[in-house]
Amino acid sequence: MTRPRAGGMVRRMSLLRHVERCTRADLREFLPFRLEGQTVGWLRPAVVERLSGIEHVRRAADGVTVDPDLSGPAELDPVLDQIVARLDGLTERKPTGERIPVLARWGEAPLATMERAGAVPLGITACGVHVNGYVRRGAETLLWVGHRAADREVAPGKLDHLIAGGLPAGLSLRENLRKEAAEEAGLDAATADRAVPVGAVQYRFAKAGGLRSDLLFVYDLELPDGVSPENRDGEVDRFELWPLDRVLATVRDTDEFKFNVALVVTGFLLRHGAIDPDSEPDYAALVAGLSGVRPG
Amino acid sequence: MTRPRAGGMVRRMSLLRHVERCTRADLREFLPFRLEGQTVGWLRPAVVERLSGIEHVRRAADGVTVDPDLSGPAELDPVLDQIVARLDGLTERKPTGERIPVLARWGEAPLATMERAGAVPLGITACGVHVNGYVRRGAETLLWVGHRAADREVAPGKLDHLIAGGLPAGLSLRENLRKEAAEEAGLDAATADRAVPVGAVQYRFAKAGGLRSDLLFVYDLELPDGVSPENRDGEVDRFELWPLDRVLATVRDTDEFKFNVALVVTGFLLRHGAIDPDSEPDYAALVAGLSGVRPG
Numbered sequence: 001m002t003r004p005r006a007g008g009m010v011r012r013m014s015l016l017r018h019v020e021r022c023t024r025a026d027l028r029e030f031l032p033f034r035l036e037g038q039t040v041g042w043l044r045p046a047v048v049e050r051l052s053g054i055e056h057v058r059r060a061a062d063g064v065t066v067d068p069d070l071s072g073p074a075e076l077d078p079v080l081d082q083i084v085a086r087l088d089g090l091t092e093r094k095p096t097g098e099r100i101p102v103l104a105r106w107g108e109a110p111l112a113t114m115e116r117a118g119a120v121p122l123g124i125t126a127c128g129v130h131v132n133g134y135v136r137r138g139a140e141t142l143l144w145v146g147h148r149a150a151d152r153e154v155a156p157g158k159l160d161h162l163i164a165g166g167l168p169a170g171l172s173l174r175e176n177l178r179k180e181a182a183e184e185a186g187l188d189a190a191t192a193d194r195a196v197p198v199g200a201v202q203y204r205f206a207k208a209g210g211l212r213s214d215l216l217f218v219y220d221l222e223l224p225d226g227v228s229p230e231n232r233d234g235e236v237d238r239f240e241l242w243p244l245d246r247v248l249a250t251v252r253d254t255d256e257f258k259f260n261v262a263l264v265v266t267g268f269l270l271r272h273g274a275i276d277p278d279s280e281p282d283y284a285a286l287v288a289g290l291s292g293v294r295p296g
Numbered sequence: 297m298t299r300p301r302a303g304g305m306v307r308r309m310s311l312l313r314h315v316e317r318c319t320r321a322d323l324r325e326f327l328p329f330r331l332e333g334q335t336v337g338w339l340r341p342a343v344v345e346r347l348s349g350i351e352h353v354r355r356a357a358d359g360v361t362v363d364p365d366l367s368g369p370a371e372l373d374p375v376l377d378q379i380v381a382r383l384d385g386l387t388e389r390k391p392t393g394e395r396i397p398v399l400a401r402w403g404e405a406p407l408a409t410m411e412r413a414g415a416v417p418l419g420i421t422a423c424g425v426h427v428n429g430y431v432r433r434g435a436e437t438l439l440w441v442g443h444r445a446a447d448r449e450v451a452p453g454k455l456d457h458l459i460a461g462g463l464p465a466g467l468s469l470r471e472n473l474r475k476e477a478a479e480e481a482g483l484d485a486a487t488a489d490r491a492v493p494v495g496a497v498q499y500r501f502a503k504a505g506g507l508r509s510d511l512l513f514v515y516d517l518e519l520p521d522g523v524s525p526e527n528r529d530g531e532v533d534r535f536e537l538w539p540l541d542r543v544l545a546t547v548r549d550t551d552e553f554k555f556n557v558a559l560v561v562t563g564f565l566l567r568h569g570a571i572d573p574d575s576e577p578d579y580a581a582l583v584a585g586l587s588g589v590r591p592g
Binding site for chain 1: 401402403404468469470492493494495496498511513566567568569571572573574576577578579580581583584586587588
């Protein structure tokens with residue numbers, strides 16, 4: 001698919017399609033879900049029906065509210081546990097046994113915590129840490145690309161970057177980064193601490209099972225040439241060091257990267273000069289789209 | 297002003313206020329302005345009134361349209377010239393003699409060109425190039441900060457970065473960058489060409505005179521330690537090399553930086569790890585806000 005643009009710009013398979021896929025959410029299909037009077041999630045009507053009769057959960061004209069007299073994890077977590085127990089068959093993930101923070105906004109104390117598998121059916125934003133591992137070889141930059149194991153529940157066989165992990169309740173981003181660096185790439189804490197925070201990627205899209213809403217904190221980690229990451233938790237079969245033109249072509253022309261890794265990698269390519277605004281007609285839309293702005 | 301946050305986070309004078317200032321636009325106060333049937337600008341009712349009687353300019357119920365039979369700069373530029381001639385007293389800038397491209401979207405061929413001073417009254421997006429000049433000294437990163445001359449029409453005495461310039465019609469971003477690098481920093485084309493595209497900053501805010509809408513393409517340029525930029529066009533009195541903690545404190549706690557330079561510099565700080573998401577409660581809002589997302 002090519003289409004002539006200004007000044008010889010040509011649209012190939014587009015980087016922007018990854019962003020477009022991740023910004024499809026019509027919130028009119030959802031009702032807000034509130035804790036302490038603040039919207040923390042979005043519910044499909046089918047989910048709202050399932051919640052009737054749970055103590056402290058009230059259906060209002062404009063959404064579902066947990067009794068605003070309840071506040072903080074000690075009082076709200078038991079209510080969320082009852083809510084999540086009603087979601088049987090709606091969650092596409094099995095219960096993970098891991099609790100995530102429920103936030104009205106990044107930087108505020110969590111209002112509550114809940115089982116991770118409830119995030120999509122309840123439209124609750126899940127935070128994560130994504131780390132691009134890269135090597136400088138002269139003027140060239142190379143990116144570590146992981147091949148996800150074929151037996152994974154999530155995105156089997158897809159391409160990944162160095163380290164990624166959802167943020168569990170009770171850990172800082174840096175603590176989580178250290179934990180995942182050890183499990184996913186066999187890197188020690190001192191190496192993990194050299195990862196530099198470089199931004200965030202946000203997206204939200206409607207699914208049959210609910211609303212996927214993610215806030216990914218992105219880090220770049222320069223590794224010495226010759227040091228290879230080693231996966232320890234079975235998530236990744238092998239890592240390869242790719243030149244950026246191969247990364248760019250693969251993100252642009254294929255769906256081999258896990259969907260959200262494609263976004264984080266696009267951000268890496270933008271930040272490291274691998275995409276030129278003079279020749280990429282979608283440049284401004286890509287930058288905005290990675291922050292959750294719907295292109296168009 | 298301090299306010300306790302989660303995990304010891306404290307809100308000082310906020311980086312986010314610069315973003316908040318630049319995202320105040322209620323488009324309901326404006327009517328769309330169309331060329332070739334595409335919205336390229338936004339007009340206050342007072343501007344709409346001034347345009348009555350211009351040939352090929354039609355007031356429709358939902359905006360102002362230039363006759364859609366007219367297309368391309370050859371046919372549209374004379375109409376825009378007549379429109380701009382009606383803006384006397386509304387433009388806060390004197391006519392610059394420089395024409396800018398009128399775009400429906402970055403990456404498309406310009407629909408027309410027009411005198412730069414008409415951009416705000418017509419709510420047309422102006423593109424620009426902003427370059428952060430920096431130096432690496434061991435593990436430390438330092439940023440070149442310019443002191444704008446006191447006799448400037450725009451932002452006299454404010455702090456600036458290394459190079460910035462609006463994009464005139466007919467130049468690529470890279471060509472404009474080379475031109476501005478020579479004029480504003482005394483850098484040759486080979487040095488300018490080492491500037492790396494790293495993203496874009498977008499904002500839009502309502503003013504008495506219209507709508508300011510900018511799309512700034514951002515480049516980072518590493519300079520050798522010991523090489524000092526030299527301003528040639530009188531825009532900057534002197535350049536100083538600042539450690540990032542001084543840059544951060546100055547952006548956060550003062551309005552000394554030119555308003556849009558504060559945004560570009562915030563992007564630099566975010567990209568270079570000078571802002572930690574674990575301790576900055578506005579982190580996600582800052583990242584999104586630099587792409588034009590209204591914080592909320």
